[in-house]
Amino acid sequence: MSRSFGFAIDSRAQVEQILSAFGERDYWLARLSRFGALDTLDSLSVESDGTVTAVMVKDAHRREERSPIAKYLPTQWRVAQKEQWHPIGERQVRGKLSITSYGTPAYAAGTALLAPAGAGSRLECAATVEFKAPLFGKQVEKAMGRILTQSVTALQNFTADWIDVHS
Numbered sequence: 001m002s003r004s005f006g007f008a009i010d011s012r013a014q015v016e017q018i019l020s021a022f023g024e025r026d027y028w029l030a031r032l033s034r035f036g037a038l039d040t041l042d043s044l045s046v047e048s049d050g051t052v053t054a055v056m057v058k059d060a061h062r063r064e065e066r067s068p069i070a071k072y073l074p075t076q077w078r079v080a081q082k083e084q085w086h087p088i089g090e091r092q093v094r095g096k097l098s099i100t101s102y103g104t105p106a107y108a109a110g111t112a113l114l115a116p117a118g119a120g121s122r123l124e125c126a127a128t129v130e131f132k133a134p135l136f137g138k139q140v141e142k143a144m145g146r147i148l149t150q151s152v153t154a155l156q157n158f159t160a161d162w163i164d165v166h167s
Helices: 014-023 025-035 137-166
Strands: 002-011 041-044 050-061 076-089 092-102 105-116 120-131
Touching: 002 137, 014 050, 014 076, 014 092, 014 105, 014 137, 025 041, 025 050, 025 137, 105 137, 120 137
Parallel strands: none
Antiparallel strands: 002 120, 041 050, 050 076, 076 092, 092 105, 105 120
């Protein structure tokens, strides 16, 4: 069973500024350094139409994981997060996100729409998380959803701060 949810986050940064930051390697390296959940920028591409695709990975070990579910994880596993941001019209950007945890029963995916709001922007997100485990999967999915919402909020704040420093 999976759990779906939606949320919206406002930012003081404008749509164009955010998409521009997403196209900068230094932005992703700073983001990885700040948040640490994933540690390697596997690839970054910026297409001629403005589409930005970033793939981040982490090769993880159970001994490094401190969450309550760590004992259910394999000794080693790989987490890959792919984000794709595509301009879709006048000052709007559509995003797609997937997080795949190879070797574990966890998966997350979502879509986002970044659009102008006041002097800044608003990110509207829809996400689905899944943790295939009998008995406690639903509780883990609920926690994953809460953590994902908090993480996206922190990322939006980080992005606005990064833009302030680098513009």
